[in-house]
Amino acid sequence: MDQTTLLNGLADFIASSPTPFHAVDTMARRLRAEGYQALAEGERWQLQAGGRYYVVRNGASLIAFKYGKDLDKGIQMVGAHTDSPCLKVKPNPVVNSQGYLQLGVEVYGGVLLAPWFDRDLSLAGRVSYLTKKGERAKALVNFSRAIAFIPSLAIHLDREVNKNRTINPQTDIPPVLAQLPGPDAGADFGQILADQLAAEGVTDVASVLDYELCFYDTQRPAVLGLNNEFFVGARLDNLASCYAGLEALLAAPEGQSQLLICNDHEEVGSSSCCGAAGPMLRQFLERLVPDVERRNQIIHHSLLVSADNAHGIHPNYADKHEQNHGPLLNKGPVIKINANQRYATTGETSAYFRHLCQQLNVPVQAFVVRTDMACGSTIGPITSAEIGVSTIDVGLPTWGMHSIRETAGTADLGYLIAILQKHFAEPA
Structure with missing residues (x-):
């Protein structure tokens, strides 16, 4: 080959x-x-x-x-x-911060955190659910398109960022997914997952029981270099x-x-x-x-x-x-x-x-x-x-x-x- x-x-x-x-x-x-x-x-x-x-x-x-x-x-x-290494979604992840929907994440493995900022992120993994017949089942889910990102803080608000940047994995990296109607609005993450499963052809979901999900970069791997000598992904x-x-x-x-x-x-x-x-x-x-x-x-x-x-x-x-x-x-x-x-x-x-x-x-x-x-x-x-x-x-x-x-x-x-x-x- x-x-x-x-x-x-x-x-x-x-x-x-x-x-x-x-x-x-x-x-x-x-x-x-x-x-x-x-x-x-x-x-x-x-x-x-x-x-x-x-x-x-x-x-x-x-x-x-x-x-x-x-x-x-x-x-x-x-x-x-x-x-x-990746960012995995927490069990009760939904956060409304200033009217923006964010998901709390855990750091899985030795993640190099800085490159995760300002990337087009999607969400994928495995969902366990209860069927409409009352049986437990599981299915893979992949949103595929970019649905989230982790915005950087402007340099004007942190003038020392290029000298001594530190990243707090609890407070600095929860991805943003949407803008909510107001500061007190909520979101049903289980229903979001059920809707996505339905869009992928899994239509027998009565309720989501649990999940194992992680964020990932949607950018496709590429061959780079003047002589095509590097593979990046x-x-x-x-x-x-x-x-x-x-x-x-x-x-x-x-x-x-x-x-x-x-x-x-x-x-x-x-x-x-x-x-x-x-x-x-x-x-x-x-x-x-x-x-x-x-x-x-x-x-x-x-x-x-x-x-x-x-x-x-x-x-x-x-x-x-x-x-x-x-x-x-x-x-x-x-x-x-x-x-x-x-x-x-x-x-x-x-x-x-x-x-x-x-x-x-x-x-x-x-x-x-x-x-x-x-x-x-x-x-x-x-x-x-x-x-x-x-x-x-x-x-x-x-x-x-x-x-x-x-x-x-x-x-x-x-x-x-x-x-x-x-x-x-x-x-x-």
Whole structure:
């Protein structure tokens, strides 16, 4: 697949995936179209060699599995995460401030708050409701169009804003949605959601019970630069890796057993029933191979590539990088290394990945955080500790991680997909 097609595909995937629920729904539809069979966790499974399967937990995490000819040779795995830092709507969110309708929000994950101001925002997520028959149901909702924004305070009212700006997440960021008739007017947010669901074809809503909603930027991803070398968009961390993993899985040849896992809640520590620190992958493997001895042998022959974006060296802040480990955009995927196991890479798994890159003539880079700075982490060490699988942490070099709009290199996506596809095809 050529670079333009891959980038257009990533842009479409990001645009259709404003929340983890939408990302998993998009991936599941793609898997079904490619012949993958949905598994229900509450039913008995009968998995067979040659089969293609996927399972979803909480609507926001997904495992896709291709059952190879000889499971005992191990399972080649790729892991990523579906969530991104964002602003999530509070349970009782409606605020009338000076006659303007605002919604109270919580900060989800390590959000870079400043870029959220003066953006065209929409709202999406999952709504749980009571049907007209009195049954509980749920549906995805996406307002799609810009319905909100967070206006900046004029510099005339804060002359020091460019010298020492601070943002209070409680008082400074509630988005504005509308102008109300007066300072005492209210708004029925449940009815607003019911009306939007009806507009999207869900017409059996009697009342809204609850919701999980987040704001997002409506601006579509774009290719920028004089030579089209930059890809800019929301949620590259980590939808770019989900997309790369899915494309690699679907393109990988038959033979080797292959597994893609995309977990929710990485940005807040992964501790949930569907996060990497939860039992989702372990329980899948237990149902796949009930015999403990055989399962442990298979895991021993398996290898996980944990794909999550890496910090590319910023030309305006080069001193924030370790001198010999500043990854450049468009110079290949990055192997992430940390002596304190914030990344799961070992010398052996790094050598394996470098060898794949050599075979495909793909450039590869390395990242180590400055010794005097704290290091982030990924699902890699968590998953490795949970199931005991050998793991390497890699990612696309990126600028502006956790901003509302992040930047990657247009060449790097193709590099990563090629490497993951080869990883899926070969035993470790």
